[in-house]
Amino acid sequence: MTNAQPTKQNTPASEVWLKFWGVRGSIPTPGAGTVRYGGNTSCVELSADGEHIIFDAGSGLRTLGLALAAEAVGQPLSLTLLLTHTHWDHIQGFPFFVPAYQPQNHIRVLGYEGARRELQDTLAGQMESPYFPVALAQMPGNIVIEELKETSFSVGRLAVRAVRTKHPGVTMGYRIETSSGSICYIPDHESTPGERSGEVGEFIKGADIVLLDAQYTADEYVMKKGWGHGCLDDVVRIAREAGVKRLFLFHHDPAHDDTFVDAMLAHARELAGPMLVDAAREGERVMLSRSPVG
Numbered sequence: 001m002t003n004a005q006p007t008k009q010n011t012p013a014s015e016v017w018l019k020f021w022g023v024r025g026s027i028p029t030p031g032a033g034t035v036r037y038g039g040n041t042s043c044v045e046l047s048a049d050g051e052h053i054i055f056d057a058g059s060g061l062r063t064l065g066l067a068l069a070a071e072a073v074g075q076p077l078s079l080t081l082l083l084t085h086t087h088w089d090h091i092q093g094f095p096f097f098v099p100a101y102q103p104q105n106h107i108r109v110l111g112y113e114g115a116r117r118e119l120q121d122t123l124a125g126q127m128e129s130p131y132f133p134v135a136l137a138q139m140p141g142n143i144v145i146e147e148l149k150e151t152s153f154s155v156g157r158l159a160v161r162a163v164r165t166k167h168p169g170v171t172m173g174y175r176i177e178t179s180s181g182s183i184c185y186i187p188d189h190e191s192t193p194g195e196r197s198g199e200v201g202e203f204i205k206g207a208d209i210v211l212l213d214a215q216y217t218a219d220e221y222v223m224k225k226g227w228g229h230g231c232l233d234d235v236v237r238i239a240r241e242a243g244v245k246r247l248f249l250f251h252h253d254p255a256h257d258d259t260f261v262d263a264m265l266a267h268a269r270e271l272a273g274p275m276l277v278d279a280a281r282e283g284e285r286v287m288l289s290r291s292p293v294g
């Protein structure tokens, strides 16, 4: 076995990139008001150093699966799915993931245990007969579900770390060191004003790209304290203090249309100083440059 085949995207294996397939929080929100930022829930693809990683299996996973299957034209796919937690908006795309129905594919699913049940049972549960016509065990793809115990592990040559976030149940964020820089994916986390030296603030230190839960404005946050999602002003401040190079606002609220997200982004940029800030947009691909990481 070698891993010297070209990647599915026909790009040199040395290129590192992210693509956003779902950036919304809580529930899919299709419609005219969300066309630009997108309505699908959390799903981000990472191609780096010979590995093909998918962060979360929200509804965006469906369209990613269609794209992967079309590009592979029958050739086997080897994918690693990293789950932050098992709330619906992070797993509901899995039953509609076409590569999981193709026997030539290998899909490794990694995550931490749910609040009460094992990861395997939770993923199988949403596909039981009252909810879905095909059981997880009937999917013909080679699916291996591994429950993680450690917060430090590797996927191929990539070093991965995980951190517990402030969110109901067991919820994690991930940090991956690639050959072109470090990426943090933290879709569900309540950044708190006292977080200056808190765990997530430390975890994202110096990262090149950080996707962080920025679901609420400061006004909204007052009403939704303790719900497990971030307040924009705190998120920007914590990322800036951590020396993050580029921040992507993530897990957009279902009630926020494109115009509202635009306004949140404009406000975030006012607070950001030299840090680059964007609002994650479904369909966007972000290249990581090879320039030396400072």
Ligand SMILES: [Zn+2]
Binding pocket: 025, 026, 042, 087, 089, 090, 187, 188, 251
């Ligand atoms: Zn979520």
Ligand SMILES: [Zn+2]
Binding pocket: 085, 087, 167, 171, 188
């Ligand atoms: Zn959640």
